[in-house]
Amino acid sequence: MLNIKNLTKSYGKRRILQDLNLHIKPGEIYGLLGPNGAGKTTTINIICNLLQADSGTIEINDRPISQATKSWLGVAPQENLLYKTLSCQENLNFYAQIYGLTSKERRQKVKTSLAAVNLLDRAKTPVENLSGGMKRRVNIAVALVHQPKLLILDEPTTGLDIETRYEIWELIQNLKKQGMTILLTTHLLDEAQRLCQRIGILKEGKIISEGSLEELRKLIPAKEIILIETEKEEEAIVRGSELGFTHRRYGSDLAFWLPKHLELKEIIAAFDDIPLDSIARKSVDLEHIYIEVTQNNHKI
Amino acid sequence: MKYWRETIAVAQRILTELWRRRRSLIFWCVFPIAVLLLNSSIYANRARISTALAMKFAAPSTLVGAALFFSCLGGSVATVVSEREQQTLKRLFISPLSGTSYFLGIFVAHSFIGIGQALLVYTVATFLGATFSGSILLGSLIILLSIAAYVGVGFILGTQLARRTEDVNALVATFGVPLLILGGAFFPTSLFSDELLKIARFNPIYHMNEALGAVWARGQELSEFASHFWFLLLFSLVMVILGWVSYRSMLIVERRL
Numbered sequence: 001m002l003n004i005k006n007l008t009k010s011y012g013k014r015r016i017l018q019d020l021n022l023h024i025k026p027g028e029i030y031g032l033l034g035p036n037g038a039g040k041t042t043t044i045n046i047i048c049n050l051l052q053a054d055s056g057t058i059e060i061n062d063r064p065i066s067q068a069t070k071s072w073l074g075v076a077p078q079e080n081l082l083y084k085t086l087s088c089q090e091n092l093n094f095y096a097q098i099y100g101l102t103s104k105e106r107r108q109k110v111k112t113s114l115a116a117v118n119l120l121d122r123a124k125t126p127v128e129n130l131s132g133g134m135k136r137r138v139n140i141a142v143a144l145v146h147q148p149k150l151l152i153l154d155e156p157t158t159g160l161d162i163e164t165r166y167e168i169w170e171l172i173q174n175l176k177k178q179g180m181t182i183l184l185t186t187h188l189l190d191e192a193q194r195l196c197q198r199i200g201i202l203k204e205g206k207i208i209s210e211g212s213l214e215e216l217r218k219l220i221p222a223k224e225i226i227l228i229e230t231e232k233e234e235e236a237i238v239r240g241s242e243l244g245f246t247h248r249r250y251g252s253d254l255a256f257w258l259p260k261h262l263e264l265k266e267i268i269a270a271f272d273d274i275p276l277d278s279i280a281r282k283s284v285d286l287e288h289i290y291i292e293v294t295q296n297n298h299k300i
Numbered sequence: 301m302k303y304w305r306e307t308i309a310v311a312q313r314i315l316t317e318l319w320r321r322r323r324s325l326i327f328w329c330v331f332p333i334a335v336l337l338l339n340s341s342i343y344a345n346r347a348r349i350s351t352a353l354a355m356k357f358a359a360p361s362t363l364v365g366a367a368l369f370f371s372c373l374g375g376s377v378a379t380v381v382s383e384r385e386q387q388t389l390k391r392l393f394i395s396p397l398s399g400t401s402y403f404l405g406i407f408v409a410h411s412f413i414g415i416g417q418a419l420l421v422y423t424v425a426t427f428l429g430a431t432f433s434g435s436i437l438l439g440s441l442i443i444l445l446s447i448a449a450y451v452g453v454g455f456i457l458g459t460q461l462a463r464r465t466e467d468v469n470a471l472v473a474t475f476g477v478p479l480l481i482l483g484g485a486f487f488p489t490s491l492f493s494d495e496l497l498k499i500a501r502f503n504p505i506y507h508m509n510e511a512l513g514a515v516w517a518r519g520q521e522l523s524e525f526a527s528h529f530w531f532l533l534l535f536s537l538v539m540v541i542l543g544w545v546s547y548r549s550m551l552i553v554e555r556r557l
Binding site for chain 1: 302305306308309312313316317320321386387388390391392393394395396397555556
């Protein structure tokens with residue numbers, strides 16, 4: 001559905017994208033992760049034909065991006081870009097008109113898009129009277145109203161409370177069930193883990209790791225991760241090293257990668273003469289992979 | 301077809317937004333009537349003429365000099381600035397909407413408001429006894445050219461100088477109020493000194509005012525006020541072109557998500 005080959009973009013001497021390659025299959029949710037300034041927004045700007053790349057190609061549905069491919073894209077930007085005094089229905093109807101839908105199609109698509117985001121009962125409510133979560137859902141509905149082939153969700157849950165975040169996740173999962181191809185950029189690793197079939201980690205304008213969560217998990221040779229709290233951290237690190245446990249710091253937490261599954265009493269026994277305040281066991285998740293990849297430049 | 305559809309969509313959206321803000325709509329109706337009553341009262345007292353006759357002379361300057369200035373110029377600046385502030389322009393950049401349709405959409409919406417104000421001013425004046433002569437077609441053309449000029453200037457100011465809603469007031473006051481006074485919107489140009497009249501000739505509002513006054517207040521033919529009409533036509537064309545160029549240059553700078 002989306003094919004990006006050797007994309008490069010520089011602003012003066014600053015290289016934003018360096019030979020970026022990315023492929024999204026039809027019906028897939030692809031999560032693009034990366035720290036601020038990694039090049040996510042620049043990539044979206046180029047896909048939307050708002051910025052010209054220095055070199056490289058982008059194809060949507062096997063056609064190079066152009067003015068003609070604009071209607072194949074649905075973009076829900078980070079901010080809710082809506083006309084606040086207009087109702088949900090009027091906002092959607094306006095964009096449907098711009099995208100060339102006939103009046104009959106408009107009536108139908110406005111209804112189905114509002115139903116998709118569960119706002120049919122709020123069709124006539126002015127956007128300014130909606131809650132933050134509802135506004136975000138209208139923002140996504142606007143991106144859906146012309147039935148795009150590829151939906152780009154730019155940080156869809158940033159700034160939302162946890163309940164609203166769950167609502168948006170449910171909405172994205174419903175879109176996935178309907179077969180929509182989605183490119184999702186996010187800072188939230190649990191969001192990517194929960195929603196995306198494949199994940200690409202972008203750093204300094206390059207995809208440094210890409211794959212399904214299972215494939216990415218192979219980057220960390222551990223069955224699980226334990227977090228240890230102790231006053232004698234140096235001694236714990238030496239002991240871990242003797243046992244073949246790789247240690248890492250996640251923020252201020254001291255962690256060890258366990259190469260095989262151990263019972264709790266075996267873990268306590270392994271650190272038996274070191275005073276432990278607490279032990280927490282965690283599965284290897286995207287957070288650990290992300291830190292490993294972005295800080296240690298692993299590649300898959 | 302594409303341009304027509306997009307133009308109508310943009311115009312419809314602006315007018316629906318205005319309809320939602322009914323208070324603004326009421327103010328846009330009250331404003332020209334208030335100026336008409338004040339202007340005609342000044343005329344009637346100074347020239348010792350009847351209210352009906354004063355209305356006849358006050359209506360053109362009230363309409364093109366005051367009402368259209370604030371609704372079409374101020375309104376266009378406000379439309380562009382509010383799109384920038386709400387960042388909805390970004391969403392339009394992503395869509396297939398052409399710049400031409402966007403410009404025409406704003407023009408059509410403000411023409412609608414302007415024509416509404418024209419009907420209102422002339423209905424009130426007629427209701428108070430004024431009678432009008434002259435070509436309806438020519439007068440309407442002058443009104444449309446004035447709206448085009450105002451929308452063009454609105455685009456230039458909105459895209460180049462105003463970034464926030466607060467800027468709109470400062471801009472309209474700085475550029476507008478002196479030009480309105482010098483254009484005869486509030487005081488008849490017959491009260492101006494020769495020196496002031498010489499300066500006024502460089503003011504497009506003066507020419508709009510004189511042209512509409514000539515055709516609808518004095519019933520003159522085009523040949524009798526040709527210089528005012530051609531000045532207005534040329535000015536409108538230049539402003540529409542410059543407005544378009546300003547919009548394009550804003551697109552180049554701001555076409556980003």
